[in-house]
Amino acid sequence: MLLLVICLFSARAEATEQEELVARGDYLVNSMVACGNCxxxxxxxxxxxxxMHLAGAFQVDRAEFTAYSPNLTPDHETGIGAWSDEEIIRAIREGVRPDGTVIxxxxxxxxxxxxxxxDVRSIVAYLRTVPPVKNKMPKSKYNIPLPESYGPPVESVPDVSREVTVAYGAYVANALGHCMECHxxxxxxxxDLARLGAGGNVFVKPHGMELVAMAANISPHLEQGIGAWTDxxxxxxxxxxxxxxxxxLQPAMPFYWYQQIADEDLEALIAYLRSIPPQSVE
Ligand code: HEC
Ligand code: HEC
Incomplete structure (x- = not known):
């Protein structure tokens, strides 16, 4: 009897842990991580x-490459339903597919x-729950050499404590939100990390729209950045x-998803943006 109670209890604890992972993954993917933007x-x-949530999309057509973002739904044939959790994690953090090719x-x-x-396990747990969509995407074409790898295998990355701190804001702006990648x-x-947050990258026809947008200076420079702005x-x-x-503001910034970013996460993000060196362009 006691054993049964213990078994039921641990099964319940596992279910709760899984539910928590899915909830965190749902929040991340549908807010600052915004995998769907691509x-x-x-x-x-x-x-x-x-x-067609996460079912794959045309990405961008430039001299360097024509990229298509693959189908991330659990469809076995056209999505990533047949990949193991470890394989999906490796694709996200190391850029290597199960067949060894580089993303x-x-x-x-x-x-x-x-x-x-x-966080990466949460994202995978959530991806397993999205409705499978059959959608075969074309292969991307690169006219530039792809890196042989993005670095050594990622062994283990500890959590960054979820608080309104510069450290958590840095984690949101980089590892999760890739704000600094665009800006x-x-x-x-x-x-060019010496010019972190200085802006200047140009997006031509983002999301197929007839416009050109340039990423803004989001460093705390008083005139050129956001140093004089209120929170x-x-x-x-x-x-x-x-x-x-x-x-x-115009795309390609993922505004559709950013509406869902929790207030405390925004506060951490702002604390971080205020902490980086101000950048100016002559
Ligand atoms: C800025 C755009 C962008 C964002 C953001 C992005 N991806 Fe991708 N992703 C791509 C492109 C483009 C490819 C395909 C590259 C290629 O063809 O080599 C890709 C490839 C992949 C692959 C390989 C799939 C396959 O079938 O080969 C996986 C898995 C993946 N992305 C997952 C994710 C997840 C999960 C997120 C969010 C955490 C994410 N991506 C965010 C653009 C993006
Ligand atoms: C896919 C690229 C991309 C990503 C990711 C991105 N941005 Fe942007 N962002 C832009 C572009 C492009 C603009 C300029 C839009 C315009 O001028 O209409 C912009 C504008 C802004 C502005 C307005 C600045 C002004 O002067 O009006 C702020 C603030 C900002 N981004 C902060 C962020 C933060 C914080 C994140 C991460 C949570 C982020 N961005 C992620 C591309 C991006």
Whole structure:
């Protein structure tokens, strides 16, 4: 009898742990991580198509590459349903598929390497729960050499304590949200970390829209960056796509998902943005 109670109790504890993982993964994927900004196709209105959630999308067509973001739903044939958890984790953090091939840009593998074990496991647990969609995506074509690897195997990454601290904000802005990947000038395809947050990257026809957007300076420079902005103004830019002067902000920033970022996570993010060196462009 006692044994039965213990067994039931531990089965229940496992179920709860799994539920917590899925809930965390759901929150991450549908807020600051925004995998769907690349992996969910958009309709004629340029909004993500809800019943094609994470089912794969045309990414970008440039001289360097024509990239397609693959289907991440659990469909066995056209998605990643047949991959093991470890295989999906390796794809996200190391950029290597089960067949050993390397995943190319713009998937931000460099920053995903720092995703904690708990968070990457949560994301995988959540991906298992999304409805499978049959959607075969074409292969990307790269006219540039892909890196042989993004670094040594990622063994284990500890959690960063979820608090309103610069450390957690740094984790949100890099490993989770890849804000700094878009907002830092690229040199030979890699962000120039000496100019962290200085902006300048240009997005041509983001999400198929007839426009060109340039990533803003989000360092705390008083005139050129966001140093003079209030916390509320910064939050409004991130979650409502409205700049300080009232201008509507353009993609490719993942505004559709950023509406869901929790307030404490925004506060940590802002503490981090205020802590980086101010950047100016002459
Ligand atoms: C900035 C765009 C972008 C973001 C954000 C992004 N990806 Fe990707 N992802 C891509 C592209 C493009 C490829 C395909 C690259 C290639 O063809 O080599 C890819 C490939 C993959 C693959 C390999 C799948 C296969 O069948 O080969 C997996 C798994 C994956 N992404 C998962 C994720 C997850 C999970 C997230 C969120 C944590 C994410 N990606 C965020 C663009 C992105
Ligand atoms: C896919 C690339 C991309 C990602 C990811 C991204 N941004 Fe942006 N962001 C942009 C672009 C492009 C603009 C400029 C839009 C415009 O001018 O219409 C912008 C604008 C902004 C602005 C408004 C600045 C101003 O002067 O109005 C802020 C603040 C900002 N981003 C912060 C962030 C933060 C914080 C994150 C991460 C949570 C983030 N961004 C992630 C591309 C990106």
């Amino acid at each position: 992996h969910t196709p958009r309709g004629d209105d340029h909004e993500p198509i809800s019943d 190319g840009p713009p998937m931000p593998i460099r920053v995903y390497r720092d995703m904690s074990d708990t 830092t000038p690229l040199v030979k395809g890699s962000p 509320e103004e910064i939050k409004k830019a991130i979650t409502e796509a409205t700049s300080r002067d009232g201008r509507q």
